[in-house]
Amino acid sequence: MNKALKFVVFLGTTREGRLGERAAKFILEQIKSRGHQVEFFDPEVLKLPMLVKPLHFYRDRSTAPAQLLEMNQKIVDADAIVVVSAEYNHSIPPALSNLMDHFPGSSFSSKPSGIMCYSPGQYGGVRAAMQLRAFLGEMGCISVSNIFAIPKIHERLDAEGKPSSDSGTNDNTVKNAVTFLDQVQWWAEAARHQRELSANDNTTKF
Numbered sequence: 001m002n003k004a005l006k007f008v009v010f011l012g013t014t015r016e017g018r019l020g021e022r023a024a025k026f027i028l029e030q031i032k033s034r035g036h037q038v039e040f041f042d043p044e045v046l047k048l049p050m051l052v053k054p055l056h057f058y059r060d061r062s063t064a065p066a067q068l069l070e071m072n073q074k075i076v077d078a079d080a081i082v083v084v085s086a087e088y089n090h091s092i093p094p095a096l097s098n099l100m101d102h103f104p105g106s107s108f109s110s111k112p113s114g115i116m117c118y119s120p121g122q123y124g125g126v127r128a129a130m131q132l133r134a135f136l137g138e139m140g141c142i143s144v145s146n147i148f149a150i151p152k153i154h155e156r157l158d159a160e161g162k163p164s165s166d167s168g169t170n171d172n173t174v175k176n177a178v179t180f181l182d183q184v185q186w187w188a189e190a191a192r193h194q195r196e197l198s199a200n201d202n203t204t205k206f
């Protein structure tokens with residue numbers, strides 16, 4: 001790895017007492033420990049409305065809310081996207097799609113994404129991950145093959161996102177995060193290299 005990468009991490013839930021916060025804290029720490037920069041998009045903090053007008057529906061973007069413009073710039077500047085998602089009815093939590101739907105696919109395109117999912121049950125939210133794979137592909141940030149799933153998250157991570165000392169599975173949680181981030185990082189570096197090569201080439205814009 002040569003240069004630090006820029007990540008945007010999206011958290012997908014706003015529920016009172018949500019477990020997603022510990023998943024997000026854990027992965028943010030893992031990304032930072034690699035020396036990368038990371039922006040954290042938490043729908044509970046950002047409080048975007050249920051979609052009224054996405055950024056790309058403003059004819060004159062300069063008239064869009066400053067919050068949307070600032071968030072969009074961070075997405076455009078990112079080398080990689082990570083989504084931290086629960087599974088709601090075997091699908092994508094609405095807070096996550098609502099948050100991401102505010103921005104055009106062009107802001108996400110030409111960079112990879114990584115899917116991290118979790119649940120208090122045994123499957124770790126992987127059914128939502130399958131749906132996210134299609135969703136993120138449509139947004140332009142194709143997901144890497146590795147999916148970082150944390151089943152029984154309440155036992156594996158504490159409220160601060162630290163691996164629990166009594167879970168007996170600590171090594172797997174950290175080890176799986178390493179495999180996941182190694183892959184996201186590899187693709188993010190490759191995509192950044194390709195974006196730099198094609199920056200002045202108008203024939204390859206999509």
Ligand SMILES: Cc1cc2nc3c(=O)[nH]c(=O)nc-3n(C[C@H](O)[C@H](O)[C@H](O)COP(=O)(O)O)c2cc1C
Pocket residue numbers: 013014015017018019020021086087088089090091118119120121123125
């Ligand atoms: C509306 C709703 C639907 C859910 N559907 C599923 C499901 O399909 N599969 C599953 O394993 N857990 C399901 N759960 C349980 C969640 O995995 C669990 O509540 C988890 O903690 C949600 O993430 P959060 O705490 O960040 O909100 C559901 C929870 C909610 C609130």
